Amino acid sequence: MIEFRGVTKQFPDGTVAVEGVDIVIPPHKTTVLVGSSGSGKTTLLRMINRMVDPTAGQVLIDGTDVATVEPVALRRGIGYVMQNSGLLPHRKVVDNVATVPLLRGTSKREARAHALELLDTVGLDRSLAEKYPAQLSGGQQQRVGVARGLAVDPNILLMDEPFGAVDPIVRAELQQELLRLQEELGKTVVFVTHDIDEAFLLGDQVVIMQQGGRISQAASPVEILANPADDFVADFVGARRGKRALHVTEVDGQRLVVDADGRPAGVLAS
């Protein structure tokens, strides 16, 4: 379990990126941080592995304040996947995946063998193992990034817009893959996106952030749609005007579900 208690981050230039955040991130579930650009999602995420230190408040992992844990050791136990995969361009795919286990002292042979298994896990062909990152497609690079994040079998996996830079089809594929993986592995996933659809698809808990790094609502997708905390949330999730403002109309005896513009979303099953 990850817990934020009264966490604020003000950068040296005066920008307040996160303000007074209290939130509990349950274990073995996916929590998605969603909000527009600059709302402090990345900052909040990076406080978990101490890539950013809060200026006030505490971040606790299983009750331990991360401020008391040495950052390098902390980071080696937490998976981190970023938007542009962040792979080391001068290392082969398999060596990229094996990087952290090697840092932790696993033997080279064992680390490489495990890396190959992880390529299977994320749905990559082993023939890619000896290639360099720049020889892969964007989607393949992202999968390698996920494999690397899983390499030390961390309890916590941090993902910062991991699918932000791939085309919609690959993106949908990667999302399904992540759902499948999460079913299998049950990690505590903290996932950042600015795409509310992605948030509703992946999140057990969805945290909606607004400018100034405040949390508007943290709840399950169902709850957010049923009871948006305020106008901002209702607008953001499109519950009023967008494609989620659905209603039923009857056409030739069939009950159709249509969105706010009258476009059909489907048929109401009985």
Place this chain on the structure above:
Amino acid sequence: MNLVLDAIAWILDPTNWEGVGGIPQRLWEHLWISAVILLIAAAIALPVGVLVGHTGRGREAAVTVSGALRALPTLGVLSLFALWLGIGLRAPIPALVILAIPPLLAGAYAGIESIDRRIVDAARAMGMNERQIVGKVEVPLGLPIIVGGIRSATLQIIATATLAAYVADFGLGRFIFSGLKTRDYAEMLGGSILVIVLALVVDGAFALTQRLVVPAGVRATRFTELRSRPARPRAAVG
């Protein structure tokens, strides 16, 4: 034209390739002193440059110091050191080290700075400590530019080590100074040609090295990279 032919004849004259003060001895001395100077300058400038590039701190100071060192006239510095330290190699070595530091320093910090910050950020987020980031990420990726700095420093050292002969009985510069004294222009020009040829050969070797140290994963895919990456690295945190 005649003079050039005379100079070449001088170089090819077997008697100039023999004994004490012959071309082989001077060539060897020249290379040797250049290597010593390069090693000393590199031992000072490369760690400082890498540190500046890694931390992003002290960059202004490095630029200022480099600029100041570059502005010093080497012959003047050499004379000063010679007056202070006396005749021999004690003066030219520090004078040439000063000359070699700016390109080494600039190559080192520019090499490290050239790396996409997102890669460094990811390495840190994975749990590399600062030493590992420098050793396993920044130096390998910045190496082509770092070697570029070593290359231009070496060229300057080889060219300017000629001046060592001004205060010491040492190096290819001997031919130039003694030719000047005795008005033996064939010897003088011959000595210059030897320095130029030496510089070109060493430069060629460095050009090759520079290509070899481009990491395989970066080399293999220059073209795809040019197409798909933004020209300027974006901020690490988006």
